[in-house]
Amino acid sequence: MYYINGEWYESDQKEQVKNPATLEVIDTISLCGKEETKQAIEAAKEAFQTWGKTTGNERSAYLFEVVRLMKERIEELAQIITLENGKPLPDAKREVLGAISYLDWYAEEAKRIYGDVLPSSHKDKQLMVIRQPVGVCGAITPWNFPLSMITRKIAPALAAGCTVVLKPALETPLSAIKVFECFHEAKVPKGVVNLVIGPAEEIGKELTSSPDVRKLTFTGSTAIGKKLMRDSADTMKKVSMELGGHAPYIVFEDADLDLAVEGVLLSKFKNSGQTCISTNRVYVQESIADEFAQKLAEQASKLKIGDGLEKGTDVGPLINEKSLEKMKSQVEDAVKHDAKVVHGGNVYKYEKGNGYFFEPTVLLHATDDMQIATEETFGPIAPVFTFKDEDEVVERANHKTYGLAAYCYTKNLGRGMRMMKELEFGIIGINDPAPIVIQAPFGGIKESGMGKEGGKYGLEEYLEEKFVSIYEN
Template sequence: MLYINGEWRDTGNKLDVTNPATGEIIRTVATGGKTETKEAIESAKRAFEFWGKTTGNERSNYLFQVVQLMKEKTKELAETITLENGKPLPDATREVAGAIGYLEWYAEEAKRIYGETIPASAADKHLMVIREPVGVCAAITPWNFPLSMITRKIAPALAAGCTIVLKPADLTPLSAIKVFECFHEVGLPAGVANLVIGPAEEIGNEMTSNPDVRKITFTGSTRVGKKLIRDSSDTVKKISMELGGHAPYIVFEDADIDAAVNGILVSKFINSGQTCISTNRIYVAETVADEFSGKLAEKVSKLVIGNGLEDGVNVGPVINKVALEKVKSQVEDAVKHDGKVIAGGNVFTLNNGSGYFFEPTVIQNASDNMKITTEETFGPVAPIYTFKTEEEVVERANHPEYGLAAYCYTRDIGRGLRMMRALEFGIVGINDPAPVVVQAPFGGMKESGIGKEGGWYGLEEYLEKKFVSIFIK
């Protein structure tokens, strides 16, 4: 269903939503296109006339009501994520908690949008800077975190006083529908938040070309992000883009090897490797490479593959057949270039023959001429490279295009600080495989993105700074 101007809309056009673990259609939803998107934008524009003037306390109260309702619906929300995305239920439950965390944080921040007084250079002037909401925003979210990516964009937008039109991924629209059911249930005013589901190009073109949309926020591939940036340039929209990643994971000879191995289980195999900050390249010092590789292969071999709704499952399916074929192709290419598979390496089939599963895989003897070294891997494959010196690994780790996240394991605090400065990435985890938190900025450098999400940094993306000079004589 679409949600426009506070009403659910059935257009007659349909989209089947499939469970990637079983191949079964779990629900059919209504879709729209250019016409419905334009209506949603018009609705958001009308709503902005009053929503942008509400107090921070009023906006905060609405968000807190949604927080409470989503907490009550945690089980339902988590099951929805697992059904349409495939990730194990415990991971989905953690995603729900993260999604609620963004709403809660920005419910608090809505009351803390401050201005500034600037010392004047003349006695007869008073100078101020005030922060005002950008206006109507359009958000496009991905399938890999179908709930938390939505609230990470909508929560700061609404807290700032903006109105929004959301287009979720066609593969996972059910989580978005659940969020908007919560908005509807708490009585969020009509038009403040609108939901359109349907063809990406048709909806995206209306969002980028419509002059009433003042900001575009997108999470997804660098290729699509570049197109949205180009298409938004004619109306000079404000943009924030969280794009592709190719994260290096560096293990020095003085690292806690067991901690580094356990970190890979978090950074690489959560959500079957389908995260933008997932480790793509593991660089291990030559002197500890065999120890690290052996321990990692042993642990990875024990991960349980299966339907995310079943108890004890660690690794679910990849999202669809195209994703499965890409993972398979990268592994085959690595083997062709002398890579040695020491765990996994094959397409995995459940007893009933359904789903898109690939075994959690570790590849030793990875090299720079493999596809996996330069192509983003959205799958459960961990290639291990070796290095000799700190200078060498920094040069290899700093990707010419990607700059989203990087990880480093060392017991040497001086080295950790050097790596913090040398790694050209928006997020750096030192002995930390899960550095993302609600209150901190999330975003990349280079072709991995523009702008930040999370914390007060994310709120600033939805605010304009207006300078006011008052002549007082």
């Protein structure tokens, strides 16, 4: 199903949604395309004429009602995430709670859109800046967090007074349908939120080419982000892009080793490593590298692999066969370059299905000439590199292309402060493998994106400033 102007529709064009753990068909959905996307944009444009003029309190009330409805469906929403994405059910529940939290946060922020009164340089003028919603927003979300990525974009857009046309990933459309059911039940006015499910290129082209879409927000690969930016240039849209990452994870010899190992387990193997801020390169000081790798391998060996619906599962499947082949390729390349497989390194044969499982993998003696040193892994492989000193690791950690997240473990306060300044990334975790919170800005620098999501910063992406000068005469 897809959702346009407050109505659900079906089409003759169908797509199967499969569980990546078992390859069983979960559901069959209707797809739409170019014409339906045009209708959705038109509906959003018409709705903006009213929604953009509502008060913050009115918009807040609608968002709070969606929060209430989603809280009643936490178990159902988590089950859907696990079925179509594969992540363990406890992780899916945390995602649902995070998704709800974004709606809850921006329900409050809707009432706090302020302007400015400027000091005048002329005695007979009053100067001010007002902030108004951008207009119709196109949103394109990924499969790795199929629910929270939707609310992280829709919540600030609606709070600001914008209307939305959203396209979710084809791998995980069911989560989007469920959250839009909540918007529908909350009686959000027709056309304010619209859901289009179909071919990425066809729908994306309509969103980028339409002059009625004034803002585009996207989470996904850097290559696709660049294409969307190029396609949006003709209409000079406002864009925010949360793109690829290649996070370094630096462990100095003075660090709490057990804490650092625990951090890698969380950052690298949660969601099977399919997270844009997931650790990609583990840099460990030479004197502790062997001990660290052994400790990490020991802990990785305890992780249970399996269907996310099974109790106790720590690591679920990858999303598809292409991802599985990439894991195999990166390990094979690393071994050719003399890396040592300390643990894992193989496709995992799941006894209850034919899903896309790969063993949590620890590699030692990783070097900068390996594929894994430059290609975003997006899977459960932790390559351990070694370094001699602070200057060396900073130079190697600062990726020439990516700049999303970085992590550093040390007990030295001065070193932690220096690393905070020297690492060229939008998000820094010092002794913290999970630095993401709703009230903080989320986003990268360099080719990892532009614009921020979260907190007051995420709201600003959906507003534009208008300067007003009043001559008193």
